[in-house]
Amino acid sequence: MKQRGFTLLEIMVALMLFALGAVSLSKVIGSSALHVDELARRQFAGLLAHNQMLVFQMAGRLQSDSGKAVQGPFEFTWEINVNKTDTDEILRLDLDVFDDPDDAPLAQLSAFTGAAK
16 A cells, blocks of 8 residues: 655654744845845935035035934934145045944045145
8 A cells, every 4th residue: 555645744844844944034034124224324324425525525615514414214423524635735525424423434435625725
């Protein structure tokens, strides 16, 4: 007589393997959702850095400054420092964008501009 179907042990092993795979998949999906949020936050911080640098340069301001700004769904704090270079006619602008000023910057941007005469 030939056996047809699966034994209870085979079914239980198959269900256990399926459950382990489902749990692993849910952890991967949860982890990637956290990474997507972090990437979006960094992308918007980078856009804000470019925008603030352009505003700063177009206004011709040559002193360090800081402030808050909203970019997309996020609110950031930015800080720009004006530093001298080896050449008196050139200044270096370093801009940092923070989610929280106590944390490391999410975006950093540097540019050079001519010094005021």
